[in-house]
Amino acid sequence: MPELPEVETTLRALRVVGRTILSVRGVDYLPTIAPWGLEAFQEALRGRRVEQARRRGKYLLFLLDRSLALAIHLRMSGRLLQLPGRTDPDPHTRLILELDDGSSLVLRDPRKFARAGLLQEPELQALEAALGPEPLDLCRNPVAWKARLLAHPRRRLKALLMDQRFVAGVGNIYADEALHRAHLHPLRRVGTLSDTEAIRLGEALGAVLREAIAAEGTTLEDGAYRFGDGQSGRFALRLRVYRRAGKPCTACGTPIARILVSARSSYFCPKCQPLL
Ligand SMILES: [Zn+2]
CATH class of the missing domain: 3.20.190.10 (MutM-like, N-terminal)
Known part of the structure; x- marks a missing residue:
């Protein structure tokens, strides 16, 4: 953030x-x-x-x-x-x-x-x-996205999405939100993904980033993020999992779970995003 x-x-x-x-x-x-x-x-x-x-x-x-x-x-x-x-x-x-x-x-x-x-x-x-490609560009090209993603079969999804050498600009919020939209567990390994799942993740990542830009970003309760001369972003209202532990999943009603991944909190729906 x-x-x-x-x-x-x-x-x-x-x-x-x-x-x-x-x-x-x-x-x-x-x-x-x-x-x-x-x-x-x-x-x-x-x-x-x-x-x-x-x-x-x-x-x-x-x-x-x-x-x-x-x-x-x-x-x-x-x-x-x-x-x-x-x-x-x-x-x-x-x-x-x-x-x-x-x-x-x-x-x-x-x-x-x-x-x-x-x-x-x-x-x-x-x-x-030293930075990976811009995700908005990469996600527009499903073939290129899939090739880049599948080149890392051993990596876990959440950590890979946040790796700035893989794609540049994604952090905790949008990695969690993209994984929820794609119905993928943060700890899934790339090598376990089907082609459909791989493509779905790229579509979800591109969509969540575009929607968040349209809403001028996420200003959380701490009010830390501001832009312009002090305006707030409006995407916090549309977060589906990030910082929503215990609250119902917007898709299925199951309480959102929180786990630690690389010492950072990861939020996901245990039902929509099974580890398999
Ligand atoms: Zn759910």
């Missing part, structure tokens, strides 16, 4: 392309700035123009003039807002970029896991090359 739909929504709400960064306020020290040192980081960004803003997996990538990129990863609880005017930092503010249209890009993160870093072209290429 935030995952692909939240990062995509965050990106779409920003109006930064063509803007110049006037000043950088590193309110709190972001660990990944360390190789630069905070002052060099601020100096490198000051006066640069944003030429392109895009998402890759869970990364926000801002391509700047003179071949430098700013990469931001929100990790567990970060949010990137664009506020009108200048803003004073609150206790959770980690970074403020003041733009030439008068707005401010503000990175807030109560838990301090968010990361921001400056990348030269080869570093940006390496970062992107």
Whole structure:
């Protein structure tokens, strides 16, 4: 959390392309700035123009003039807002970029896991090359999806979906939701899937990601995820299993179960998603 739909929504709400960064306020020290040192980081960004803003997996990538990129990863609880005017930092503010249209890009993160870093072209290429394909693209092509999935017969479904080298951008929420829609247990091994099940999982993953983007992501009760100038996503109301342990399955009424997979909670319906 935030995952692909939240990062995509965050990106779409920003109006930064063509803007110049006037000043950088590193309110709190972001660990990944360390190789630069905070002052060099601020100096490198000051006066640069944003030429392109895009998402890759869970990364926000801002391509700047003179071949430098700013990469931001929100990790567990970060949010990137664009506020009108200048803003004073609150206790959770980690970074403020003041733009030439008068707005401010503000990175807030109560838990301090968010990361921001400056990348030269080869570093940006390496970062992107280490990530798997974008699931929205891959899932549009059932043949390519199935081939990529079935190349990992020993892997368990939940862990594989969340592996950023397999596909980039899926985390706990959307892996659980896709598996429920596809009627597949999180601990099933890829090698046990029929062709139909493999295809169904790709369709379910693509559908849940598209629907979550349309609903502008999932803002849970903790309110951690926000976008734009502080809006909430609406997909939480449509979650079928995630964080619904003990509540009835939307398909069959069986109480949703929770198990630990790779030290993270996994939610599933024991009836709709049998382990076999
Ligand atoms: Zn069920």
